[in-house]
Amino acid sequence: MPRGLRVRLVVAFLAVSALSALITAALTFREARSAIIDRTQDSAVHDLRAQLESLAPDLPFPPSTQDLRNFTLQLDRAGGSRAWRTAAAYRDGPLVTAPGTERPPAVPAALREAVGERGGTVTQRTTHDGAPRLAIGMPVAYAAATGGDADPGKASGLVVYAEFSLDDDKADIDALVTAAQAGAVPALVLALVPALFAARRVLRPVRGLRNGAERIASGELGTRLPVTGHDELSDLTRTFNTMATTLEKDDAELRRMEATARRFAADVAHELRTPLAAMAAVTEVLDEDAHSGALPVDTADAVLLISDETRKLVRMVEDLMEVSRFDAGAAALHLDEVGLRTLVTKTVRLRGWSEPHGQVVVEVPDDIRVRVDPRRIDVVLANLIGNGLRHGAAPVVVRARLDQAPGRTAAVAIVTVTVTDHGPGIPDDVLPHVFDRFYKADAARARSEGSGLGLAIAVENTRLHGGSLTVANSPGGGAEFTLVIPLPLPPHDPEEGGRS
Amino acid sequence: MSRVLLIEDDPAVRKGVTLALRRRGHEIEVAGSGETGLLALDRFRPDLVLLDLMLPGMSGLEACRRIRETRQLPIIILSARGDDVDLVVGLEAGADDYIVKPASGEVIEARMKAVLRRVVPQDPAAGSGPHGRDGLPHVETHGGLTVDRNALLVAKDGGELVLAPSELKLLLFLSAAPGQVFSRQHLLEQVWEHSFYGDARLVDACVMRLRGKIEDDPRKPVYVQTVRGFGYRFGPVPAGPDSDGPGPAGGGA
Numbered sequence: 001m002p003r004g005l006r007v008r009l010v011v012a013f014l015a016v017s018a019l020s021a022l023i024t025a026a027l028t029f030r031e032a033r034s035a036i037i038d039r040t041q042d043s044a045v046h047d048l049r050a051q052l053e054s055l056a057p058d059l060p061f062p063p064s065t066q067d068l069r070n071f072t073l074q075l076d077r078a079g080g081s082r083a084w085r086t087a088a089a090y091r092d093g094p095l096v097t098a099p100g101t102e103r104p105p106a107v108p109a110a111l112r113e114a115v116g117e118r119g120g121t122v123t124q125r126t127t128h129d130g131a132p133r134l135a136i137g138m139p140v141a142y143a144a145a146t147g148g149d150a151d152p153g154k155a156s157g158l159v160v161y162a163e164f165s166l167d168d169d170k171a172d173i174d175a176l177v178t179a180a181q182a183g184a185v186p187a188l189v190l191a192l193v194p195a196l197f198a199a200r201r202v203l204r205p206v207r208g209l210r211n212g213a214e215r216i217a218s219g220e221l222g223t224r225l226p227v228t229g230h231d232e233l234s235d236l237t238r239t240f241n242t243m244a245t246t247l248e249k250d251d252a253e254l255r256r257m258e259a260t261a262r263r264f265a266a267d268v269a270h271e272l273r274t275p276l277a278a279m280a281a282v283t284e285v286l287d288e289d290a291h292s293g294a295l296p297v298d299t300a301d302a303v304l305l306i307s308d309e310t311r312k313l314v315r316m317v318e319d320l321m322e323v324s325r326f327d328a329g330a331a332a333l334h335l336d337e338v339g340l341r342t343l344v345t346k347t348v349r350l351r352g353w354s355e356p357h358g359q360v361v362v363e364v365p366d367d368i369r370v371r372v373d374p375r376r377i378d379v380v381l382a383n384l385i386g387n388g389l390r391h392g393a394a395p396v397v398v399r400a401r402l403d404q405a406p407g408r409t410a411a412v413a414i415v416t417v418t419v420t421d422h423g424p425g426i427p428d429d430v431l432p433h434v435f436d437r438f439y440k441a442d443a444a445r446a447r448s449e450g451s452g453l454g455l456a457i458a459v460e461n462t463r464l465h466g467g468s469l470t471v472a473n474s475p476g477g478g479a480e481f482t483l484v485i486p487l488p489l490p491p492h493d494p495e496e497g498g499r500s
Numbered sequence: 501m502s503r504v505l506l507i508e509d510d511p512a513v514r515k516g517v518t519l520a521l522r523r524r525g526h527e528i529e530v531a532g533s534g535e536t537g538l539l540a541l542d543r544f545r546p547d548l549v550l551l552d553l554m555l556p557g558m559s560g561l562e563a564c565r566r567i568r569e570t571r572q573l574p575i576i577i578l579s580a581r582g583d584d585v586d587l588v589v590g591l592e593a594g595a596d597d598y599i600v601k602p603a604s605g606e607v608i609e610a611r612m613k614a615v616l617r618r619v620v621p622q623d624p625a626a627g628s629g630p631h632g633r634d635g636l637p638h639v640e641t642h643g644g645l646t647v648d649r650n651a652l653l654v655a656k657d658g659g660e661l662v663l664a665p666s667e668l669k670l671l672l673f674l675s676a677a678p679g680q681v682f683s684r685q686h687l688l689e690q691v692w693e694h695s696f697y698g699d700a701r702l703v704d705a706c707v708m709r710l711r712g713k714i715e716d717d718p719r720k721p722v723y724v725q726t727v728r729g730f731g732y733r734f735g736p737v738p739a740g741p742d743s744d745g746p747g748p749a750g751g752g753a
Contacts, residue, residue, distance in 0.1 A: 334701060
C-alpha cells in the first residue's frame with residue numbers, strides 16, 4: 001500500500017478511470033460484436049432464402065440425389081463473396097453436397113435436429129480449426145408457384161444447409177479491440193493529469209493543516225489558517241482554527257493563573273521580610289537575656305523559642321524569595337573563575353562542617369579551576385552536603401573530576417562533582433521527588449532544619465549554569481548526588497567586558 | 501562605640517535595629533526619611549550611616565549621593581534583596597557595603613566594624629612583599645599617585661583625593677603588593693570582610709568608582725588593572741608621560 005496520500009489518491013483515480021473505461025469498452029465491444037455477427041447472419045439467411053426462392057421451384061419433387069447435387073452446386077456458385085458451402089437433405093436422407101467439393105460443409109448434428117424439430121430456419125455458430133464459422137439450416141417450403149397438390153407454404157421436406165467462415169467479421173471485431181486498446185492507454189495517461197491536479201487541490205489544504213498543527217505543537221498558539229471554499233476540508237480548517245483559539249485562550253489563562261500564583265508567593269515572601277527584618281535584628285537581644293538568668297524560666301524558654309523560630313522563618317523566607325526569583329526568570333549569574341577545591345573547602349568551613357574532623361571529606365584535585373557563580377555553587381554544595389549530613393550519615397564525601405565534553409567542541413569541558421553520604425540511601429519511591437519543593441519523605445518528620453526548598457533551589461542554580469543535578473543510591477548504600485556543569489573555555493568576563 | 505545614623509522608614513525595623521545596636525553599645529540616631537537624615541548629619545555627626553534604599557520622598561540612592569558629595573564617612577545600604585538593580589546603582593552611587601534584610605544585629609555590627617576599620621587586616625601575602633608595614637617609608641609613589649599609609653591620604657599629581665572608606669581600603673590593599681593579582685573573592689574577604697561567597701559586584705563597583713578618581717582615563721586603567729578571569733592587580737605602573745622621570749619622583753609632579 002503506498003503511504004503517501006497523494007500517491008493513493010492518484011492511484012485510486014486512475015483505477016476508477018481504468019475500470020470505467022474497461023466496462024464501457026467491454027459493453028461497447030459486446031454490443032458491436034453481436035451487431036456485426038447478427039448483421040452477417042441476417043444477410044446470409046436473407047441471401048440463402050433468396051437463392052432458394054429462385055432455385056427451388058426448378059427442383060423436381062421428390063428430388064433425386066443427383067438433383068440435390070446439382071441444386072447444391074448451383075447454390076455454392078450463387079454464394080458469391082460469402083463463399084459458403086451448401087448441403088441438402090431430403091426427408092432425413094443423407095446430406096448431399098455439390099460434386100468436387102474438397103471439403104464437405106460441417107453441419108453439426110445438433111443443427112439438423114433443431115431444424116427437424118422447429119421446422120424453421122436455424123443458425124448455429126461453430127468453430128473449425130480455431131476459426132469461427134456460421135452454419136445455417138433452412139427448410140424449403142412449397143412456393144405458391146409450385147402448383148400441384150402441395151399447399152403453398154407447406155414444408156417440402158427439403159432442408160438446405162449452408163456453412164461459411166466468419167473470418168472477415170472476426171477481423172472486424174479484432175480491429176475493434178485494437179482500437180479500444182489504442183484509445184485506452186493514452187486516455188489513462190491523460191487521466192493522470194486531472195488525477196494529479198485533483199490530488200493537489202485536495203492535498204493543499206491538508207498540507208496547510210499539517211503545517212498549522214506542527215506550528216501549534218511547537219508552541220505557536222497564535223497560528224490560524226485561511227479558510228477557503230465550503231467543502232469538508234474548509235470545515236476542518238475552521239474547526240482547527242477554533243481549536244487553536246481555545247488552546248490559546250486556555251494557555252493564556254493558565255499562564256496568567258500561574259503568574260498570579262507565583263507573584264503571590266513572591267509578594268508574601270516580600271511582605272514578610274519587613275517584619276522579619278525587625279524581628280531578626282533583635283533575636284540576639286532575646287537570646288542574651290534568656291541566657292542571662294534574669295528572666296523567669298518559662299519566659300526565657302518562650303523567648304528562646306521565638307528567637308530560634310524567627311531565624312528559621314528568616315531562612316525560609318530567603319529561600320522562598322530565591323525560588324520566586326527563579327520562577328520570575330530574574331535570577332542572574334555572576335560568573336567568576338575560582339579554584340574548585342577552594343570553593344568546596346570554603347563551603348564546608350563557612351557552614352562549620354570542618355569540625356568534627358572527617359565529617360566531610362573533600363577529595364577534589366587542586367588544579368581544577370571553574371568558571372561559575374561562586375555564591376550559587378556554594379548554595380548547591382551546601383544543600384547537598386547538608387542534606388547528606390542530616391538525612392544520611394557521615395562521612396559525606398565530595399569528589400570532582402574534569403572531562404572534555406564528548407562529541408562537543410573542544411572548547412567545552414565538563415566538571416562533575418559527586419556528593420556521597422554513608423547513610424542508608426534514599427528509598428526508591430522517594431528518589432524521583434527529592435528535588436520537589438516542600439517534599440517531605442517522611443510525613444512524621446514533617447519539619448527539619450531546612451526550608452524544604454533547599455534541593456529545589458540547588459536544581460535551579462544548577463540549571464542556571466546549564467548543568468544538571470541528579471540523585472541515585474551509590475553501590476555502597478548511601479545517597480549520591482551528581483552535579484554536572486559545562487564550563488566554557490577559554491574564560492571571558494562578561495561583567496568586565498561590559499563595563500570597561 | 502560608634503555613632504550610627506540609621507535612615508529607615510519602617511518603624512519596626514528602625515526600632516529593632518536601634519535595640520540591637522544600642523545593646524551592643526553603639527549610639528544611634530534615627531531618621532525616617534532621606535531629608536531628615538541629611539539634616540541629622542550635621543547635628544549628630546555620625547561615624548557611619550545605615551541607609552535603607554526604599555524611602556518615601558528622597559530615595560535612598562539620592563541620599564547616598566548627597567552624603568557622598570560632602571563626606572567620606574562610611575555608608576552601608578540596608579537592602580531589600582529584591583531590588584538587585586537598585587543595589588548595584590547604590591553601590592555605584594558611593595555606598596561602601598550593603599546588608600540584606602532581614603539581618604541579625606550580629607551581622608549588622610560585623611559589617612559596621614569591617615567598614616569602620618581604617619586599614620585592611622594584615623595580609624600574609626602582602627606582608628612578605630617588598631612593602632612592609634613598619635620600618636619602611638609610609639609614603640609611596642606610583643606614577644602620579646602618592647599614597648601615605650600613615651595619614652591614610654592619597655594624592656594624585658599633588659592634589660589630595662577624596663576617597664570613600666572602601667575605595668581607600670581597596671587602594672591601600674592593592675598597592676601594598678603591586679603586580680600581585682587578587683581574585684574578587686579574596687578582595688571581598690580581605691577588604692570587606694565578607695565571606696568567600698559575598699557579592700563580587702561590590703568589588704567591581706568599588707573598582708569602578710576608584711578608577712574614576714585615580715585614573716587619567718578610567719577606560720584604560722593604569723593603576724587598578726583587570727586580569728581577565730582572575731581579578732584585579734595594582735600596576736605595574738609605567739613611567740607615565742605625566743610623570744617627570746623614569747624613577748619614582750617624590751611627591752609626584
